[in-house]
Amino acid sequence: MSDVTVTAREARHALTDIAYYPGCSLHGTSREFDESLRAVAAELGIGITEIRDWSCCGASSGHTTDHLLGVALPARNLALAEAQGYDTVLAPCAACYNRLSAARLAIATEDGLAERIPDVIGRGFGNTVQVRNAVELLRDAAVTVEEKAAASLTPNPLEGVKLAAYYGCLLVRPAEVCGYDDPEQPTSMDEVISACGADAVDWNMKVECCGGAFSVTRTSSVVRLGRAIIDDARAHGAEAIVVACPLCHSNLDLRQKAMVARGEEPLPILFVTQVVGLAVGLTPESLGLERHFVDTEPLIARLVEQAGARDAEERRVKQEAAAKAAERAARQKKGSS
Amino acid sequence: MSRIGVFICHCGENIARTVDVEAVAEALKDHPGVAFATGYKYMCSDPGQTLVRQAIAEHDLTGVVVAACSPHMHERTFRRACDQAGLNKYMCEMANIREHCSWIHEDRGEATEKAIDIARTIVEKVKHNQPLESIRIPVTKRALVIGGGIAGIQAALDIADGGHEVILVEKEASIGGHMSQLSETFPTLDCSQCILTPRMVEAYQHPNITLHTWSEVESVDGYIGNFTVKIRKKARSVNEDLCNGCGDCQAACPAKKIPSEFEAGLGKRTAISVPFPQAVPNIPVLDRQNCTLFKGRRKGLAKDACGKCKEACLKGAIDYDAEDTFVEKQVGAIVVAVGFKLYDIGREQPEGLKGYGEYGYGEVPDVIDGLQFERLASASGPTAGAILRPSDGTEPKTVVFVHCVGSRDPEKGIKYCSKICCMYNAKHAMLYKHKVHDGRAVAFYMDIRAAGKGYDEFSRRAIEEDGAEYVRGRVSRIFRDGDKVRVWGYDTLNGEQVVIDADMVVLATAMRPQDGVRELAQKLSVSTDEHGFINEAHPKLRPVETNTAGVFVAGACQAPRDIPESVAMASASAAKVMSLFSADELEREPAVAIVNENTCIGCMRCELVCPYGAIEQREICTVDGQVCGHVAYVNPGVCQGCGTCQAVCLSKSVELQTFTDEQVYSEINALCAWE
């Protein structure tokens, strides 16, 4: 039984119909994040609907070019969600999540911005929409995750498996923008991993930089930083690293070949939605696990086998105990008659 | 008929640059009731005051108005000048045309007009001033010192040596404060307890000092010269008169693993214990929270689960049924010297502060703070003076010292500098190197603040003689990596990142006010700043007084400070107290409320609102002694002059002298001069 907070139980009822903002990466290079998210949402009874006519959130280019632009681009999407009748937007990509949340905060606090934005985006905006990312959503749904994992017909391949939760930067910082977890020692993804029956290791690189967008322009830095992350996860016994950001995934997965020494086993990088999917019994194919650069098949095959063996062993032990109990009962009956 | 003299000060350029002083003088000359009006360069100077005195004599003035700076600056000065010239000093008022006019406006025309209005308004007020006499009240020549650290001890000794009684109240079981936890002190590396304990003993044995340890101030009533204080003596469970400090009870106590507060969590103590061997008084306290017997009693056990200390005590001093007792005393002055506590980097923080998640939120065992390092370095500490890692007891070969943890960090909620950390970090680096010759000491700093006598030389010694490495830059992360503590820092002078695999890290955490200081401040009617440090009356010129007359402040409870400054402040407070006690009577301002018994209807609404309980009922008798009613009476010794009673009086029978209705209405009416 994992350590799930009371607020998570209370938050359950709010997860029925959410606006979904995929952003460019979830329809592109991180398709598996989108696939696994949809599969898991369906399984957990969370209704998500893509915002109609959504557009670019601006990501880093937006806010580094001009403040108003950096707020207006995400604000348009929030305004669309508002107009389409939603009060919550799910933005799984960490950068989209951060920009949408930052825009929300800016419009609520900066003088005059709330008045200017409707002019710029060409529609009214009441700033009533809340923004969530996948980790937050799953943490709030942790009770359901646990229940589904327990009720799954196949044994949970992640039971007791050591996983390292990697948050990167934009999921939890700046603290005023994100606010749902501690910026230096976050625990939300760890809670999700625990709810899946796995063991979230206590390691040192949870929030350390992966090199971000320097993947193309300073690849050597990304390789150096990524290696430190992977080495630390391995040193703490993790069998895979769990991420919730397309860029983290890309840097650690796509570029991992340059980070591991010759002959060293690579470390699979899993999206948190894929982890939840495996725990509740979904197939690896439905979760897009074949799309990774670091092959996930060996790990999953091994975990499934181990889970199967463990399950069989448990059954055997139970059967033996039942048989012994029956024998004892029979003897007693014989003795008394 | 009023004959008021108006003196308008140029204050050099301060007023004259914006206000046309001569125009003001001209306007006031024509004001009804003004007999003389003139401008002058510097009214507060000696010739300026002479001008006032001369004018009083020459023009037979009945009142004086000095239009200049704020009355908070010079009301006393000019009142004294009037007094010297034979004019009752309460016939003198100031019109604030500097802070409230020339300094805040640019337009000369507007400022001059406003200055004329302000001067006229005060002239109208003075027309209704009364020649009052100071009130004299007796002074109780006994002082209360709250806090038994080095500042409190020093203040108590000075006042006691001056021949007056002192009550010293300390909330811990022993006096000594944080100084008793230190190993050595900068800049001399004097053994801290060696220089402190003689003072502690002196305070204990001084015939004029009464020590109440394990006690707190419960309430304070009254006013300067006449405070009534109630002290709560918390239950020690040990009779102070019978105990002889033999220590048998401690030896017998079975609960031996309680983290010791004195050892900053690095050592253990028993449930019944004195905080340290040299404790003064050497009388233990039974910690009822952790005592086996009391745990049993709380569970409702029929029979007491332990009684070993009582059995071991040959003096029969243990009393499990002791309760808190109260002592009430009259004192004339109070010195607040409650000291400081250290900021902790943990997750749980009071409002407005954040912890250091990047340094591990205090959960890495080999990351300690300054007081913990002092205990390690102390010969009487948990490791007998050896520098050892808390995690495994091995000697650390690389120690990193981090300056400014919390201090100067607006992100975490503390903007101020804690003043002592640069010095004690140098001290710690030196102590470490003296004990671990082949050890490596690395200090990450922002700036070195070593401004005292011998301080800079001391901090250079750490580098030049003891080989400490000083790196200018901040530490971005501290975390455990296997056996080591990894420190990620930056060297701004070389422009390089620095990674150190340390064995131990010592954080120089910020100095903060004590817990409970806001509650204490409210009891004393003194104010605290946004951090909780006690406010002094004036930051430059009145550093040991508070805004409450009779209450003085000394030491680190007013702001971060080191030992020599705390001692200096303590002696300064003591001097203030002794000057207060030097006369048998205290002169009080006559700004008190007086009831007109003829018009008072005895509704006693005034009694309900008086914050000081200064108002009582007084019976009215007929000629033949029959009681026929009652009226209100204000005790001039207790009244502080707020005027709340006057505002609620239905029959307008109570008047606050110096702010009567006539005076206030005359000021309001003077506004029609705007037309």
Next chain:
Amino acid sequence: MSDFEPRITAFVCNWCTYTGADLAGTSRLHMASNVRIIRLPCTGRIDPLFIVKAFERGADGVIVSGCHPADCHYTSGNYHARRRFAVFHDIMEFIGVDPRRMTFSWVSASEGAKWRDVVDEAVTNVRALGSFEAYRALAPVEDRKA
């Protein structure tokens, strides 16, 4: 109308707001010159009739300012002032006086900038409301120039 400059009387307590206003001066914080301060020991001393008298005698607006709750130099004077002012404010509103002519604030001895803001805001608000001549016309006071 465009030339109208409001006249504002401020009743302030000696220990907090008066000292805060001094600090504003020491800090050379410039502000509107329409305010005239009347110093009192405590806001608890303020009789509501002072405010009425001020309006009667030429003020277009009034400021009452004292110590923050829990910080009153006389412990509770500011609480009494607050309660008194709350009732008085409603009465004035009932009889048709625009409540925006009266400002109630807490300004401590260290809040020079806050005093400047209170003054500037009050002057702006009262300037927008215009002269209070209408009130004075109701019951002209004989012999105004005392």
